[in-house]
Amino acid sequence: MSRAGSGSLPRYILQRILLVIPMIWVILTLVFFILRVAPGDPVSAALGGKLNAQALEQRREALGFNRPLIAQYWDYLSSVIHLDFGTTFSDNQPVLHVIRDNGGATLTLTVAAFLIALLVGIPLGLLAGRYRDSSPDALIRLFGILSYAAPVFFVGFLLQFYVAEPLGLPTSGDASPITIFTVPTKTHILLVDAFLSGNTDAIEDVTKHLVLPAVTLGLVICGVFIRLVRVNLLQTMQADYVEAAEARGLKQRNVTWRHAFRNAMVPVITVIGLQFALLLGGAILTEQTFNWPGIGQKLVFYINNRDYGAVQGIVTFFAIAVVLISLLVDIVNALIDPRVRY
């Protein structure tokens, strides 16, 4: 097996970073034109039930929505280059502040859900692969399919109605109003800020609020991990080197854990990384169900209000996040598997 020169990975990383710019430009352009093609605009969304057509048209004119699309597009691109996404029309907030203030909540939710998915999905996937075609395998596979197929909002409702009260867990929000009021904002990630404050009541409150939404989203994703780990483990267990290890008299547990499992995880890491990126999108439904103040919830609000600037800014943020995460996954892959080179 040949190895490429040691300089190829840094060159690859540089190329990928440079490719981010045109990728973001394409996404920005698509979002810009799709929003304007869709019926409605911010003015009619806000005032259509109060003003006549003439008054609405005057407001659109004053806000520049009637200017040629290409002129609006050019102005928008110019402002994005200066990282000026403007102020939202529907709730008077700087778009960057929305991303900052609500992005932390989404990050908290997705990381927590991700951890739950890993902690539940990987061990169960291993068990299913190890005890292939047994009752545990069947049950675990069934669990994986059900958790993956169940709509996330349905799982959320079930937990809200039947689990919250017996366990004394809150049904919505990321913290009680008093916690939000008393915890000083430093990182704009409430859980981190609560820990930094040292306020144990706040830490407990924020953690309790996180449980149900994180479990809801995590359960949905863990179904993917169960299946993925199981399939890869089964494939790896059929490899020559595993057979050789078994032939040498190694214990089955050592064969599985020290040989098969590690190699089975390499492709899993790639998918896990991409799933994290997709979690950002899946968080939208969870945030709606649990009134979680994340960026997904805000995106739904702004889309419903045709708030062009806000939607464009948030989608750009999502796009950058997904692109960077996939780049990170590629880098990790290259680092752990010497066979991978670009």
Add this chain to the structure above:
Amino acid sequence: MIRHKVLALTGAGALAVALAACGSSNSSGSGDNTTSGTGSPWILGTTDTVTALDPAGSYDLGSSTLEYNLYQTLVTVPPNSTQIEGDAAKSCTYNNPKTLTCTLNPGEKFSNGDPLTSSDVKYSFERAIKIQDANGAAIYLLGSITTTAKDGTVTLNKGAIETPDDQTVVFHLDHPDTTFQYVLTYPGAAAIVDEDVFPADKKLPDDQIIGSGPYELSQYKAGEQAVLELNPNYSGPNQGKTGQVFVKYYTEPSALKLAVQNGEIDVAWRSLAPTDVAALKKDSNVTVATGKGSEIRYWVWNVGSGVGKQLAVRQAAAQVIDREAIAKDAYDNTVDPLYSIVPPGYGGQKDSFKEAYGAPNPGKAKQILQAAGISTPVNITVGWTPTHYGPSTEDEANELQRQLEASGLFKVSLKSTEWEQYQTIYKQGAYDLWILGWFPDYPDADDYLSPFMVDGGFFQNGYKNQQVDKLVAQEQGTSDQAKRQQIFGQLQDIAAKDVPFIPSWVGQNTAVYGKGMTGVESTLDPSFIFRFWLVTKNG
């Protein structure tokens, strides 16, 4: 716009009656000063959204809910009344038909200690108009002191606001307009801001606003929560009973319902679905309180073309519609049938549609159509929107279809589309009959009549009636309330006869609260002002 056009059709009535507003001695909003701020903090949950807390950029209920508690206006609406009274002003008086003079209460201060003077009042109006924010009410509601150019630019009339001294504000209207005093109660158009804090040409960030109202803003996280605490410099009659009020924002009514059931919030107000309210009535841990509301739903006819052009068709449908069935089957009786475009509780209101048509009667409807030589069934296209007005709109549309078709006189084709497209295409004549909702800007029957009946209404349904135009101009040009109410009655009778629209229901002002809460019922009235200072939590 429509309101401006109407005001331009000036009647020549003389405004002779002075409006005397009570000052700080009124009892309607007073709390006990000796016990103010002693109640426990409480949490209000709502699905309303806030557009802006700077009055120059707001024209929505979510914003005004906070603004009523954070700012003062010159005059205001006390609970369960449509008679306005003084707030920052001791009195507002019409010296002559086009001049309104307001005298401020002495010693008023903003929460930062700055004195509130006439200069702040004038500044508040000037900046709101200068900023020209599309979301701000000022450029739409202050037609009597502004001029709108062809391109929509609104400018304050020269000399429209005079401040001869620190305590006096004089408004010079460009025509007699008795509704102007009511507009002054609405914070989106008339909240008083500190000229030393609020910039003249742009909005202040929401978390930096200050006012002179009973509460001050201690924290604001957009879309998440607002925290209000007692304003130590407030000297008016509306002393809050609780030191701290949290307002928590929800996106889904289901989450709001769960929160109030589980005690995560103390009061849920706007907007719970009818099924949620019905379920909560059975929950012994919460109390469902209702008061009179002012939000209405109504069906608008395309009078300019299609089958709606024929008066007999409109009258026949009005004869068939069963509002009680709609209220029961579509809304679980969480709304009340509405027999006039003006809801009950407003001076001059009368149930004109009930007087004209009585109980639903398909036989009479048939006679109406036969007398006009119209063959049946009449095909009509009915439009509704699944977004914007809530999921029960579909139930109402289906029920209306059922009623019209059950009469044997109509064949209904139901069509729906998302709100954004809906409000464009109904103006283009996509439907013969379509549903809309309305929320008043100020507590006067005029706000339900002039926007709907003059020059096709804001919804431009093609209805024109010169008698209506004259009557509206007359009632707007006089402050003789008896005369105005008589005119209101005439306008409602004309609406019932011409049927440019069919009123359907008026919503109840509903709140759900947990144990230990008092005073919630006292603020549930048609004004939809949630007066935090009246509500307290014990223990």
